[in-house]
Amino acid sequence: MARIIPPNFDVNKEALDSNELVIRDTLKVKIVNWAKFRFSIYAGNSSDVLLSPNPIDNDVKQAFIELAKSHYEVVNSIGYAKFSLSELQTFDKAKLDYLFRINKGLKEFYIHLGSVFDNLARLIFILNIADSATQKKGSRLIRHWIDWPQLSKEYSFSKYSSIINNQILNEILVLRNNYIHNWRSVIFIDSKTGDLFLSNQIRADRNYLWHYEESAEFNSKYRNDLKPLIQFMTDDFNFVENCQNTIFEQLIFDLSIFETNYNLKIKE
Numbered sequence: 001m002a003r004i005i006p007p008n009f010d011v012n013k014e015a016l017d018s019n020e021l022v023i024r025d026t027l028k029v030k031i032v033n034w035a036k037f038r039f040s041i042y043a044g045n046s047s048d049v050l051l052s053p054n055p056i057d058n059d060v061k062q063a064f065i066e067l068a069k070s071h072y073e074v075v076n077s078i079g080y081a082k083f084s085l086s087e088l089q090t091f092d093k094a095k096l097d098y099l100f101r102i103n104k105g106l107k108e109f110y111i112h113l114g115s116v117f118d119n120l121a122r123l124i125f126i127l128n129i130a131d132s133a134t135q136k137k138g139s140r141l142i143r144h145w146i147d148w149p150q151l152s153k154e155y156s157f158s159k160y161s162s163i164i165n166n167q168i169l170n171e172i173l174v175l176r177n178n179y180i181h182n183w184r185s186v187i188f189i190d191s192k193t194g195d196l197f198l199s200n201q202i203r204a205d206r207n208y209l210w211h212y213e214e215s216a217e218f219n220s221k222y223r224n225d226l227k228p229l230i231q232f233m234t235d236d237f238n239f240v241e242n243c244q245n246t247i248f249e250q251l252i253f254d255l256s257i258f259e260t261n262y263n264l265k266i267k268e
Contacts, residue, residue: 001253002266003049011035023079027086030241033248034075040252041266043058043060044068052264061125061134063143070119070126074244077119080111081240093194102187102196102229106194107179109233113240114148116177117169120247121151128157130261148173151219159250168239171203175236178208186211186218188226197226 011032016024023029042049045068047061083251088105126132127145135142152164163169178185185208188197199222202208209218259265 002252002259003042003268005036005039008034009039013075014039019076019079023075023082026176027079027082029075029076029078030245031081033245033252034071037071037248037252040255041067041071044071049141049267050264050268052262054263056262056264057133059133059141060264064258066143067123067126070122071248073119074116074123077112077115078244080239081109081116081237084109084112085230085237089230097121099187103184106187106229106233107184109237110172110179111143111177113172114180116240116244117148117173120244121146121148123251124157124160125151125155127251129155132260133262136236160247163206163247165242165245168236169243172236172240174203174206178202178206183210184208184209186222187229188223196229198229198232199223200225200227 014035024031046063047064050056050064084105088102091101122143126143132143140145185198201222208222211218
């Protein structure tokens with residue numbers, strides 16, 4: 001049984017590092033279940049907390065330590081996304097670099113949200129797959145390479161199916177992939193107020209239409225389904241914040257699967 005979470009567990013009393021403190025105290029991200037998971041694995045940075053009557057394979061020890069790497073990257077990535085969102089709201093509309101900063105922040109925001117799910121995928125894989133410590137694709141350990149799309153396509157987890165199949169999550173990953181692999185979406189500007197909008201239609205497009213080349217189709221498809229940019233992003237952030245909290249709640253229970261798979265215990 002992994003380290004028991006006390007009934008009076010208080011995330012605000014946990015000794016966190018400087019990055020985690022900013023995320024908890026300044027950015028006010030919901031990280032209660034993340035912190036409980038962290039507590040359960042003693043932050044995961046040492047395999048000395050693993051107990052077994054038999055010698056523990058080094059790959060298993062390394063897989064356990066990689067729980068620490070990915071759970072730490074989850075909290076940092078969601079923190080970076082929250083920071084990008086907060087920063088966007090402080091930019092001066094009167095400055096020449098205003099739209100440059102907006103586009104930069106928007107791209108960073110969705111890249112960070114995508115990173116949240118890729119690292120959650122590694123946690124789910126390591127804890128739930130019987131040979132996750134050693135399973136390979138060719139010469140490469142899958143635990144080093146798996147991301148959310150691969151997890152959702154190649155593995156079946158009924159307890160995570162409502163998240164894996166969630167439309168909003170898939171739309172967020174489409175946006176992330178577009179910002180990484182393609183061109184950026186066009187931001188619409190209200191000529192009277194200067195308010196910024198994004199089209200909801202971009203959420204399902206693997207390649208956005210480009211307004212210079214495909215102007216007629218672009219205007220027909222995108223201009224009539226607009227949402228304020230900050231609300232567009234805030235809704236996605238709130239979804240991811242709640243989603244990771246739900247996943248970490250389940251991952252705490254999944255620790256017992258890891259223990260059973262490798263005939264060990266995380267010390268209490």
